Amino acid sequence: MSFLGFFKKARSAPRTAPGTRIYAIGDVHGRPDLMQMMFDAIERREDELDEARTQIIMIGDIVDRGPNSRDALQLLFDRQRQMPNLLTLLGNHEEMLLRSLRGDEAELRGWMTVGGAETVASFGLEPLKPGEDALPFVLDLQKAVPRDWVEWMHAWPLMYQSGDYFFCHAGIKPGVALARQHRRDLLWAREGFMDDERWHGGVVVHGHTITETVEIRENRIGLDTGAYRSGVLSAACFDGTDVDILTVRGESG
Ligand SMILES: [Mn+2]
Missing domain, CATH: 3.60.21.10 (Metallo-dependent phosphatases)
Structure with missing residues (x-):
């Protein structure tokens, strides 16, 4: 050895x-x-x-x-x-949600295809369709997700030892x-x-x-x-x- x-x-x-x-x-x-x-x-x-x-x-x-x-x-x-x-x-899924809430359109469109559609539906929204204008959707999403939840998620750490x-x-x-x-x-x-x-x-x-x-x-x-x-x-x-x-x-x- x-x-x-x-x-x-x-x-x-x-x-x-x-x-x-x-x-x-x-x-x-x-x-x-x-x-x-x-x-x-x-x-x-x-x-x-x-x-x-x-x-x-x-x-x-x-x-x-x-x-x-x-x-x-x-x-x-x-x-x-x-x-x-x-x-x-x-x-990574919270990361996509938070970036979408900030209005990152590429992130939002990607997120819709990997489970984000189910999340926005659970908040009572119609998922964003391809080709549909993203801005009104982002504003609706910002209204739907409570502000204190967003602040809370922003504070989640990346690691713990x-x-x-x-x-x-x-x-x-x-x-x-x-x-x-x-x-x-x-x-x-x-x-x-x-x-x-x-x-x-x-x-x-x-x-x-x-x-x-x-x-x-x-x-x-x-x-x-x-x-x-x-x-x-x-x-x-x-x-x-x-x-x-x-x-x-x-x-x-
Ligand atoms: Mn996972």
Whole structure:
């Protein structure tokens, strides 16, 4: 065994920051029913445990594709007020929503084709049709989405770190230090990341790319089980060196 190989093997098991338990929840995509089920499942587990040291992280992509993004945001917004230990990371779909709200027409037209149409419908709007004038639509959208929700979403961070775990929506660019990752990679990474086997300096916990079950590798953990169409929302609980998987099941989309 090479010297380097020895060190690779000998690296101790990844762990959370001392005394911290973290639940990370995968892409919700317009399924408040499943989000509610997951909060209930976590609460049942936490009943006899110390809530003060528990952090809950939504991995991003609360909106789009699924049937009820408006109610998903409402549920999360209300929860956030009761739970200071709930943190939502920005997903690429929130990025598209926020850019569309600012009047970026190219972004808006692209967003309509990747799940944004379902989101605007959940806010009571007709999706923008190709060739239709974008400006009146943007003004309607700005009226439909509550201003305090927009400010709240603008404040969602791109990443969160605890001990050896690095949480972000999509992934990272391998070969670049975790602290130096670009916004675009954190929100959109897929090719070049999913199959990379290098150690990234932390275990990257992410959503964004759908897998049938939670995918646990040495250097990354994928949580997106395609809730909007599978009816399966997944989460992982990290506590010291322990990792547990939680899933809730509802109707498939
Ligand atoms: Mn997603």
